[in-house]
Amino acid sequence: MVRRPRVRLQRKIEKLKNDLLAMAATVKERLTMSIQAIRDRDRELATTVIDGDSEINRSELEIEEGCLEVLALHQPVAMDLRLITGVFKIVNQLERIGDLAVNIAETAILMASEEPLDVPSEYFVMAEKTQAMLSKALAAFTKMDEEMAVEILSDDDEVDMMKHKLHSNLEERLTQEIERRRVLIHLFLVSRHLERIADHATNIAEDVIYMVTGELVGYDYNP
Numbered sequence: 001m002v003r004r005p006r007v008r009l010q011r012k013i014e015k016l017k018n019d020l021l022a023m024a025a026t027v028k029e030r031l032t033m034s035i036q037a038i039r040d041r042d043r044e045l046a047t048t049v050i051d052g053d054s055e056i057n058r059s060e061l062e063i064e065e066g067c068l069e070v071l072a073l074h075q076p077v078a079m080d081l082r083l084i085t086g087v088f089k090i091v092n093q094l095e096r097i098g099d100l101a102v103n104i105a106e107t108a109i110l111m112a113s114e115e116p117l118d119v120p121s122e123y124f125v126m127a128e129k130t131q132a133m134l135s136k137a138l139a140a141f142t143k144m145d146e147e148m149a150v151e152i153l154s155d156d157d158e159v160d161m162m163k164h165k166l167h168s169n170l171e172e173r174l175t176q177e178i179e180r181r182r183v184l185i186h187l188f189l190v191s192r193h194l195e196r197i198a199d200h201a202t203n204i205a206e207d208v209i210y211m212v213t214g215e216l217v218g219y220d221y222n223p
Contacts, residue, residue: 009074016066016087017142020094023059024138027094028131030056031101031197035127037108038119038190046112049105056098063091079211086211090141093200093207097134100193100200107186114183120169123190126162130194130201133159137204146212152205153217159198166191 030049037046067088070076076084111117133155140149170188174181206217 009070009076009080012066012070012074013076013080013083016063016070016084019059019063019066020087020091021138021142023056023063023091023094026052026056026059027098027101028134028138030098031104031131031134034101034104034108035124035131037105038111039124041108041112041116043109043112046105046108050102053098053102056095060091060095064088079214082211082214086141086207089207090204093203097197097200100197103193104190107190110186111183114180117180117183117187119187120166122162122166122169123187123194126159126166126191126194129155129159129162130198133198133201134204137201137208140205140208141211144208144212146209149205149208149212152202156198156202159195163191163195 030052033045034049036042037049067084070084071081133152136148136155137152139145140152166188170184173184177184209215209217
């Protein structure tokens with residue numbers, strides 16, 4: 001005999017996972033667009049990212065409400081409970097990444113209004129590494145792959161090193177291009193935003209480890 005409450009619970013969990021992945025696809029797209037806006041000095045593309053932030057916020061609220069409904073009506077236990085808790089936390093990480101993509105897009109608009117500035121290629125290498133971390137973290141979630149999630153924890157160190165290198169480059173340029181100080185500082189903030197996105201991707205990986213094993217690992221709560 002089919003245990004109907006269990007079947008309904010699994011259907012709702014599957015819907016939460018699918019909704020999360022749909023939100024993730026949107027966030028990844030907006031992040032890609034914001035980086036492209038920096039590269040191409042594209043104000044229109046940057047504006048699209050900024051205007052689309054409310055869509056990401058709505059998705060976060062809808063998924064959080066879905067998680068709370070499942071917790072209240074079905075009282076899941078064990079791995080089901082960890083999975084729902086993990087979804088709740090991951091959508092928060094995705095929303096923050098969406099906010100950081102908006103920050104990058106706002107910098108793109110500022111830079112487009114200034115004289116062209118030489119953007120070191122390292123910014124785009126860092127962006128690619130960060131985007132790869134996010135994609136890998138989401139793949140680990142989709143597959144519930146602990147090994148893949150663990151790999152991401154070491155990837156974060158590489159992104160941190162890239163940011164420190166760009167910081168050194170900024171200090172040198174600030175002494176040589178005094179008239180460009182404002183835009184140079186805003187450009188450096190892009191590396192800071194990318195570093196934070198990598199941190200959020202790492203948090204997602206840690207959430208996956210918790211969902212699979214029940215083991216809590218270090219978590220970065222900074223916004």
